[in-house]
Amino acid sequence: MRDSLFSYKTYLAVLIVLLLAYPAVAVYEEKDEPFFFFTWFVFSRVPAPVQTSPEIRLLSVGGKNLPAPVSLLDAKGTLTQPGIPSPEFMRRTEAFASALKEGEDSSTARALVESLIIDPTASYELIELTYSPIAYWKTGAIMSERRIASFTKAHE
Amino acid sequence: MNNLTAYIKKQSAFRAIDRLSERADATRLADTYVAAFYYFVLYLAFSSFFGLHLLLSRPVSNFDPAAILFWAAYVPYDSVAVFVVAFFLFGAFVGALGYRLRTFRIVALLGILQYHAFISSFGARDHGWILIGAVAFFFVLLPALPDAESVPAIVRKKFLAAFWAATAFLFMVYMLAGTGKLIVAFEQLFQGQVSSFSFQSAALHVADWSIQTGSAGLLSAFVVTHPFIGWLGHFGIMCLQLSCFIVVFFPRLYRVWGVLLLSAHLAIFLAMDIAFVEPAFLIALFLFASPLALRFPE
Numbered sequence: 001m002r003d004s005l006f007s008y009k010t011y012l013a014v015l016i017v018l019l020l021a022y023p024a025v026a027v028y029e030e031k032d033e034p035f036f037f038f039t040w041f042v043f044s045r046v047p048a049p050v051q052t053s054p055e056i057r058l059l060s061v062g063g064k065n066l067p068a069p070v071s072l073l074d075a076k077g078t079l080t081q082p083g084i085p086s087p088e089f090m091r092r093t094e095a096f097a098s099a100l101k102e103g104e105d106s107s108t109a110r111a112l113v114e115s116l117i118i119d120p121t122a123s124y125e126l127i128e129l130t131y132s133p134i135a136y137w138k139t140g141a142i143m144s145e146r147r148i149a150s151f152t153k154a155h156e
Numbered sequence: 157m158n159n160l161t162a163y164i165k166k167q168s169a170f171r172a173i174d175r176l177s178e179r180a181d182a183t184r185l186a187d188t189y190v191a192a193f194y195y196f197v198l199y200l201a202f203s204s205f206f207g208l209h210l211l212l213s214r215p216v217s218n219f220d221p222a223a224i225l226f227w228a229a230y231v232p233y234d235s236v237a238v239f240v241v242a243f244f245l246f247g248a249f250v251g252a253l254g255y256r257l258r259t260f261r262i263v264a265l266l267g268i269l270q271y272h273a274f275i276s277s278f279g280a281r282d283h284g285w286i287l288i289g290a291v292a293f294f295f296v297l298l299p300a301l302p303d304a305e306s307v308p309a310i311v312r313k314k315f316l317a318a319f320w321a322a323t324a325f326l327f328m329v330y331m332l333a334g335t336g337k338l339i340v341a342f343e344q345l346f347q348g349q350v351s352s353f354s355f356q357s358a359a360l361h362v363a364d365w366s367i368q369t370g371s372a373g374l375l376s377a378f379v380v381t382h383p384f385i386g387w388l389g390h391f392g393i394m395c396l397q398l399s400c401f402i403v404v405f406f407p408r409l410y411r412v413w414g415v416l417l418l419s420a421h422l423a424i425f426l427a428m429d430i431a432f433v434e435p436a437f438l439i440a441l442f443l444f445a446s447p448l449a450l451r452f453p454e
Binding site: 008011012014015016018019022023026033034035036038039040041042043044045046047049051073074076081082083084085086087088090091114115133134136137138 | 170215273278290299313320321324330332333335339341350355361362364366380381
């Protein structure tokens with residue numbers, strides 16, 4: 001491209017159009033978030049003061065029951081596959097819980113959750129917790145919990 | 157009012173580009189910063205090369221190539237990792253040595269995009285690299301500048317305009333972040349939910365994020381137990397982000413806003429343990445001593 005092809009005004013207009021194209025694409029494709037295009041809408045939504053959240057708890061590993069159920073996130077780095085960021089744990093847990101709740105085919109979501117667990121024979125349960133984030137953060141207090149289902153790992 | 161309008165017009169980035177293109181120093185400085193950017197990319201490429209063994213040890217089952225890595229489906233994972241890093245390093249070298257040639261800048265951009273796509277193919281996108289890719293993209297559009305002194309003024313003008321566009325992209329990221337916060341704040345307010353206007357909002361953000369990630373910043377406890385102070389920071393950051401809509405057009409404000417934006421990143425790290433390293437270099441490069449902030453006669 002020869003630089004003298006464009007007048008300054010045209011050149012500037014092209015730059016501005018390119019600048020504006022980025023948020024336009026990012027917002028339009030927000031749900032899919034294509035590579036490189038991000039809305040940067042981070043921490044826009046304030047979390048609710050009372051929430052329900054699914055949690056995976058490991059019950060047994062290597063054929064032996066654990067002394068107490070261990071949250072998958074708490075087991076990160078010891079009983080889980082390395083190199084996977086924590087938000088990904090939550091994302092897969094939520095996808096699994098949502099599929100079960102909606103009565104959809106949960107096999108893919110289950111496989112993704114189980115791929116986080118190293119031990120091929122582990123058993124685990126899916127719990128729904130109700131809690132206040134601030135109270136839980138301060139004291140670990142849960143308002144209530146409900147066991148949804150328990151599973152033995154079926155996938156490698 | 158007329159005086160205010162005239163003053164605003166005199167301080168604007170476009171007027172600065174106009175006037176500063178009449179002489180060479182601003183363009184020469186911008187050209188130096190362009191070189192510095194490619195040297196930074198070389199530093200990043202070295203870091204990625206030295207960390208190649210970590211990429212090779214990642215579970216292949218988690219590798220879901222982004223669209224730009226369409227060829228990765230036909231190649232073993234180890235080969236993909238080695239090629240991406242090697243090409244990134246190659247592109248960074250040619251960019252650093254030959255940044256004045258558009259072809260080399262394009263090669264550097266391709267290396268950056270491939271690497272960014274690769275590290276974003278394990279379930280979570282790496283958003284920091286968007287800034288590097290975007291700057292590299294706008295730098296591809298720079299006009300040829302063999303010598304700032306001898307080229308026609310219009311070439312210097314285009315050079316400064318493209319440099320400003322790269323700067324504007326940085327600001328735009330913050331504009332988007334602030335806009336999202338403002339829109340959702342009103343949405344939550346009208347729905348009767350706790351919104352960013354509530355003094356509890358920062359404490360809820362910090363507690364919820366900490367629970368989700370299992371990590372906490374050095375000041376997470378302080379924010380949760382002192383929600384009003386946390387809210388001042390949270391709301392202040394939103395206002396800072398929104399102010400970028402205006403500041404982007406006024407280079408004389410860039411330095412102060414650069415310090416404020418980096419301070420905000422530090423505060424976010426202390427409160428939420430979220431590290432966003434790429435802005436440190438890019439904000440310093442583009443905002444602390446912008447060529448567009450140089451003085452020119454009225």
